[in-house]
């Protein structure tokens with residue numbers, strides 16, 4: 519049996535004149551948990567769309583467990599939770615779950631499925647009356663109904679509260695431990711850092727970093743200098759990103775000594791000074807050329 523769950527080669531996706539994915543190469547092994555990261559418009563959803571066979575590549579190929587995307591989806595190899603995943607508005611949750619389960623030859627046993635996804639108490643509810651986070655849990659149950667070996671999630675926790683997120687990622691870890699390959703796009707970098715074996719950072723439809731979160735963080739080599747300050751000199755040597763929240767400024771820098779010396783030389787008092795290693799968020803911002 520091949521150890522590859524997903525093979526994307528030279529993938530280019532266009533939306534009319536817009537180049538959304540630009541010659542993307544990506545191989546994901548079975549059982550990996552991979553986060554797709556990058557700013558708005560980086561090409562994450564377009565990549566997911568091509569992997570699901572919803573978007574046709576302009577160039578390149580996608581193989582899901584050795585099959586073409588549409589064949590893999592038809593065979594029940596892929597479960598997906600999309601950003602704008604639709605549910606019928608006038609049905610009960612239990613009816614929808616039943617319908618989707620019955621379309622698979624070997625559906626996930628109902629009790630286990632609802633316990634895993636926290637949807638047991640929602641089966642009698644009208645779909646149209648669900649909160650955003652409840653709706654995402656139901657979408658997860660539908661994505662898992664066929665026990666797919668590959669799970670694709672596009673910003674799966676965007677509507678969930680903190681407790682819902684924690685439960686969600688616990689479920690993902692359990693699934694990964696059972697051998698499910700999980701690929702998810704997210705803007706919650708602390709979740710990616712905590713959950714993913716590997717992070718793939720996209721910008722402009724290309725891969726700009728690919729590796730374990732710790733590798734990506736250390737490759738950037740940046741550190742954060744945090745202090746309470748008013749106006750600061752601009753530019754500041756070494757600084758690649760500036761995040762101001764009220765009176766607190768976080769400076770991502772490639773050289774702490776040089777940045778601190780420049781602050782002192784400019785007469786900036788170093789109030790409430792804190793220096794720490796780069797977070798995944800700092801790394802992604804640096805890699806994608808963003809500022810907060």
Ligand SMILES: Nc1ncnc2c1ncn2[C@@H]1O[C@H](COP(=O)(O)OP(=O)(O)OP(=O)(O)O)[C@@H](O)[C@H]1O
Pocket residue numbers: 533534536537538539556557558559560561562563564565
């Ligand atoms: N249906 C569409 N029609 C035209 N352009 C599109 C369409 N969908 C996406 N795009 C464009 O393609 C590019 C990549 O978009 P995509 O949605 O794949 O990025 P993303 O990384 O998922 O972004 P986000 O984090 O905002 O969801 C963007 O420039 C976007 O504006």
